[in-house]
Amino acid sequence: MTKAERLLAILTYLRGRHRAVRAQQLADHLNVSVRTIYRDIESLALQGVDIQGEAGVGYRLSEGDSLPPLSFTVDELEALTFGARLVKACADPELTQALDQALQKIRSVLPAKKQHEIERRRAPMLVATQIDTSLSRYASDIRHAIQQERLVQFGYRDEHGTETERRVQPLGLVYWGYCWHLVGWCLLREDYRVFRLDRLQSLLELEQPFCREDVSMGDYLSQYAPDAQTDFWAL
Structure with a gap:
């Protein structure tokens, strides 16, 4: 299991539970070390996922992050990527930054095979327009x-x-x-x-x-x- 797949698995596991989940429970579920879980939780937090953690209790997602996981086909990801490049050509800096962060979150959980396919399709598609x-x-x-x-x-x-x-x-x-x-x-x-x-x-x-x-x-x-x-x- 890649790190991206593991991060998605952690989110899916936390979303399916209403009570806090201990790091050891996540480690047993994913067959990894507790230290790996700590690093993964930190990675998710850096990406903006609001994970609440309390010593001796465990981790859980805040209500605002309790969204169902999404799955995109390669065609859908290609459309999102191309649309994002169009938006970046004309959007204000604040919206552009938010867009970059959203795309980074998607990339972080994509399997390597899908990432490679998106990059392959992306190369021939250029957006030359850049407004003042x-x-x-x-x-x-x-x-x-x-x-x-x-x-x-x-x-x-x-x-x-x-x-x-x-x-x-x-x-x-x-x-x-x-x-x-x-x-x-x-x-x-x-x-x-x-x-x-x-x-x-x-x-x-x-x-x-x-x-x-x-x-x-x-x-x-x-x-x-x-x-x-x-x-x-x-x-």
Whole structure:
């Protein structure tokens, strides 16, 4: 059994039990030494798995990590890898870092044969596009504001060079025309508006919560782009 297979086996074993599991119990189950289990638990923790351990009691997964194990075919892994390379070409640094961490977790539990096959398929597929980092600036701040359901305030310069101060209820981010756009409800115009991120002069997340419950990304698309809902990827 490889280390990757052993790490997956430990996760599967812990997920199947509601009580803490002693290191010796895991060692007996996997036919390895207790010291090996200690090293494996440390490896899982470094990868972000929330394993709770208590001397004399044992190990268990926190409720947030009690997810069913997933299994991917080589075709599915190829699609994930290629999709990740596309996202990295246009995403903000925070999202790119999270993506790298997610892919590393997948690679760490892949059998060597699947890893080799993925690398073989990956070689002929290149992503040459790399957008200006200014086109994705503020994206992570906007995503945070959406998650927290808070308004944002920013200075905006339109295509004619006119600058205005806006307060907006952010609804989603759309990557279109080689640029990220913010879709939101503009309090100044009292209507939906779309803002290019590279035209934002500054951005501040306000303490003020969302003010409209009847507006949404889905409502915007149904009104203004009914044929494009499947073409946009909203974050």
